[in-house]
Structures are given as structure tokens and as C-alpha cells.
Amino acid sequence: MKIKAIRVHETGGPEVLRHEEIDLPEPAAGEVRVRNRAIGLNFVETYFRSGLYPAKLPAILGSEAAGVVEAVGRGVMNLKPGDRVAYNSAGAYAEATNVPAARALPLPAGVGDEEAAALLLKGATAEYLLFRTFRVEKGQTILWHAAAGGVGLIATQWAKHIGATVIGTVGSDDKAAIARAHGCDHVINYRKENVAARVAEITGGRKVPVVYDGVGKDTFLASLDCLAPRGLLVSFGNASGPVTGVDLGILAAKGSLYVTRPTLATYAASPEDYAAIGAHVFDVVAKGAVRIEVKQRYSLADAAQAHRDLEARKTTGATVLVP
Structure with missing residues (x-):
């Protein structure tokens, strides 16, 4: 299927972020396809864009998002189409993403899409x-x-x-x-x-x-x-x-x-640790002890401007990209 995504073909400043159409294959065994409703913006993504952290190019940036499961690959038993999830996985700067089912955590009813996308990572x-x-x-x-x-x-x-x-x-x-x-x-x-x-x-x-x-x-x-x-x-x-x-x-x-x-990546390397960390995060938010406030919203196509503002320390709190 055809989707729009933000890809990096060479490392550098925010100008290297390209909004392109790509082909997204069907989810492989153990994967789910998530239709992203909100995508988290994180400073670590500027490291991959600039080359401070290595990445195989071309690469789709992004570390977390929230959305709805559209399709599941062979062997996935814990999720089904229609489930709301948040995930921490590479390639989130896109309209849809195939992610390992073990990295997609079901969302509580009281946690919204933007809140979840700004929350998990x-x-x-x-x-x-x-x-x-x-x-x-x-x-x-x-x-x-x-x-x-x-x-x-x-x-x-x-x-x-x-x-x-x-x-x-x-x-x-x-x-x-x-x-x-x-x-x-x-x-x-x-x-x-x-x-x-x-x-x-x-x-x-x-x-x-x-x-x-x-x-x-x-x-x-x-x-x-x-x-x-x-x-x-x-x-x-x-x-x-x-x-x-x-x-x-x-x-x-x-x-x-x-x-x-x-x-x-080290502390949440095992599926068990990742699930335990995610559950702890969702629990403290559900209890109201931690509030998540999305302060900035950019369209996915404006990811470069979002990176400029983030690196210039013009943002506060959470920022999301909206496909």
C-alpha cells in the first residue's frame, strides 16, 4: 500500500527530512500494521537525522506513535484489527507503520491518541x-x-x-x-x-x-x-x-x-521489561499523578520545522506530528 512518510537519504540539518510516498508491505510474521493517529517528537530523532547516531539510509525517522491496528501478521495472537495501541519502534514518522507486536501496547480507554504518542517513549x-x-x-x-x-x-x-x-x-x-x-x-x-x-x-x-x-x-x-x-x-x-x-x-x-x-533500548530490551515499564507509565497517568500536556502540534509534512523548533529549544512539554 502507498503511504506518506518522512525519510532521510543523507544526514544533516532539518532540511534533509523529505516528505515522500513509499510502499508499505503487509505486516510480516509477528508484526502489526498501525494506522498512526499521532506521532511523538523526541530529541533522539535529531541524533539519527544529524548522523550523531548511526542509521542505515534511507531511513524513516520516528520512535513512537499511537493509532489503530489495521492488520496483523502471522502468529500475532494478542492484538487484532481495531485495537488502539501505542508503540515504541523505529519508523514512526509515517501515516502507517509495521511494528513488532511485542512493541505495541494496548491503550487504556482513558488515554487519548495524542497523549499516548507524547507519552510512551x-x-x-x-x-x-x-x-x-x-x-x-x-x-x-x-x-x-x-x-x-x-x-x-x-x-x-x-x-x-x-x-x-x-x-x-x-x-x-x-x-x-x-x-x-x-x-x-x-x-x-x-x-x-x-x-x-x-x-x-x-x-x-x-x-x-x-x-x-x-x-x-x-x-x-x-x-x-x-x-x-x-x-x-x-x-x-x-x-x-x-x-x-x-x-x-x-x-x-x-x-x-x-x-x-x-x-x-538496554533497559527495555526484553518484551517483559518493556511491557512492565509501559504498564507502570500508563498506570501513573491513569491515576492522575502525571499529566501529559501536548503543547505543540505539527503536520507530518512539517517535520523539518518541528526539528528546527525543537533544536532551538523553542518547544516546551510534549510535541506531536499529526499525519
């Missing part, structure tokens, strides 16, 4: 970071960079629900207000304030046991300076560029610190 990222990479507990104080971003808004609400004290960093006063409304007890505008000094002030000099850093190069050293002795820096993204050329001796000098560079 970012919510699953928040889940594995808060509960698996470092298990945040009631009474702890944590620092989250880019607290007004898509993952940040989910994670800070969730951490507050757990009972943690949440410090968030943002780049503007408008984003500071958004972060406060989504669980941050303290917000630091990094354009106006010294992040490490403010963290020390907020914590009475104790600093924090964990820093969640999806920004990368620009915040790496400041993140280390915010950690208590034997603290953990969770570097899970490269919004400002990758961290390179690190002398491990700096970890000793700053207090026997730990650094990890985790990925959702």
Missing part, C-alpha cells in the same frame, strides 16, 4: 531513569536538567509523586513557571544563576545524590559539581552535544563520583 525514559538506573526514594533531593522539556515534565511530576524534593534547571522565566507547575520545588534559570552554587545553597551544602542530565556537553561539569560524594550523574542525552574527552580523574577529585550513560 518519554514516560518510559522517565520510568527507567527514576526506578531502574537510580531508584529515587521519598525524602531524597534530586536535580533534573531541562525540567520543562518533554521528559523533564513527566519525570519531575513522577519524582514529586514519589516524595522527592525536585530541583529543576531551565533556560527562561517562562519555562521556570512551567517547571514549578509540574512538580519542581526549586527552579534554577541557568542563564541567570550559577547552577552548582544554587544547588549547594538549596541543600545546605549537602548537594544531591543524583543528577539527571539530558543536555550533555554544556552541563556536564556543572552536574558533577552538584553531586554529593559518591553521587551518580545520569547522562542520558546530548541536547547540547556529546560529552567527550573526559579525564576519569575528575570523578576522584570531585568526590569518588559515578557516571552512567544509559539508554532505554
